[in-house]
Amino acid sequence: MNDQGTAGRIVAVARRILLEDGAGAVSMRRVGDAVGITAMAIYRHYPNRDALLRAVADRSARELAEAWRQRSPSGTWDERCAAALDDFLDFALGSPHLYRFLILDAWAGARRFPEDFRDGQGPPFSVVAELVEEGMRTGRLRQDDPLETAMTITSSAQGLVQQYLSGRIGMDEADFRALCHRSTGRIINGLAAE
Numbered sequence: 001m002n003d004q005g006t007a008g009r010i011v012a013v014a015r016r017i018l019l020e021d022g023a024g025a026v027s028m029r030r031v032g033d034a035v036g037i038t039a040m041a042i043y044r045h046y047p048n049r050d051a052l053l054r055a056v057a058d059r060s061a062r063e064l065a066e067a068w069r070q071r072s073p074s075g076t077w078d079e080r081c082a083a084a085l086d087d088f089l090d091f092a093l094g095s096p097h098l099y100r101f102l103i104l105d106a107w108a109g110a111r112r113f114p115e116d117f118r119d120g121q122g123p124p125f126s127v128v129a130e131l132v133e134e135g136m137r138t139g140r141l142r143q144d145d146p147l148e149t150a151m152t153i154t155s156s157a158q159g160l161v162q163q164y165l166s167g168r169i170g171m172d173e174a175d176f177r178a179l180c181h182r183s184t185g186r187i188i189n190g191l192a193a194e
Contacts, residue, residue: 007045022097065123
C-alpha cells in the first residue's frame with residue numbers, strides 16, 4: 001500500500017470514529033488498530049493527533065461544501081437560501097459529533113473568523129458568503145461587509161442547533177427546522193435592501 005493510500009485510510013477511519021463517538025474518541029491507538037497499523041506508524045503521515053484531526057476537518061469541510069454546491073442553482077435567491085439552510089440542518093442534525101467538532105469545539109488549527117474565512121478558506125461558510133454577495137449584488141440585501149453579514153445569518157442557526165442538540169429546545173425535528181427557517185427569515189428580512 002502506498003503512503004497516500006495509507007494517509008487517506010487513516011483520515012477516513014479517524015472521521016468514522018469521530019462521527020460515531022466524537023472527537024474525544026479519536027486516538028492514535030484506536031485509529032491504528034482500525035486501520036491495521038501501529039499507532040506509531042500514523043506519525044509517519046501525521047505528526048500528532050491535532051494534525052490528524054485537522055486533516056479530518058479539512059476533508060469534511062471540502063466534502064460538505066462540494067455537496068452543497070452541487071445543489072441546482074435554480075429558484076429565487078430566497079429559495080436557494082432556504083435550501084442552503086436545509087443542507088446545513090441535514091448535516092448538523094444528521095452528524096452531530098462532526099458538527100460539534102467542526103463548529104463548536106476548540107481545537108488546534110481550527111479556522112478563526114475573519115482571517116481564515118477570506119478567499120474560500122472556510123469551504124462550507126464560503127457557500128453562504130457567496131449567497132450573501134449575490135444578494136447584495138442583486139439588491140435583495142443592503143450593501144455591507146459580506147463576511148460579517150454571512151456570520152450574522154449563520155450564527156442564529158448554529159446557536160439554535162446547539163440548543164437543540166443539548167436538549168434545551170423541546171420540539172420535534174420538523175418543528176425545530178421550521179423554527180430555524182423562521183428565525184433565519186427574520187434576520188434576512190432585517191438585512192434587506194430598503
